Amino acid sequence: xxxxxxxxxxxxxxxxxxxxxxxxxxxxxxxxxxxxxxxxxxxxxxxxxxxxxxxxxxxxxxxxxxx
Numbered sequence: 001x002x003x004x005x006x007x008x009x010x011x012x013x014x015x016x017x018x019x020x021x022x023x024x025x026x027x028x029x030x031x032x033x034x035x036x037x038x039x040x041x042x043x044x045x046x047x048x049x050x051x052x053x054x055x056x057x058x059x060x061x062x063x064x065x066x067x
Contacts, residue, residue, distance in 0.1 A: 006062055016054075018032050025050035
C-alpha cells in the first residue's frame, strides 16, 4: 500500500513551475521537491489546502492511493 504524489502532473497541467508554487504557498523549494518526490512521511493540511487553492484542484488530484 502506498500513497503516490502526483504534484508534478498537476504543475504541468497548470503550466506552473515548482519555484513559483513554493513561493506562493510559503514553503521552500527543497521541501516542495521532497513532497513531489514522495520522500515525506506526511503533509500538513494547511500546506495541502494552499497547494489545492493555487492549483485549483482537489487533494485527490495530487494524492493517489495504490493498494
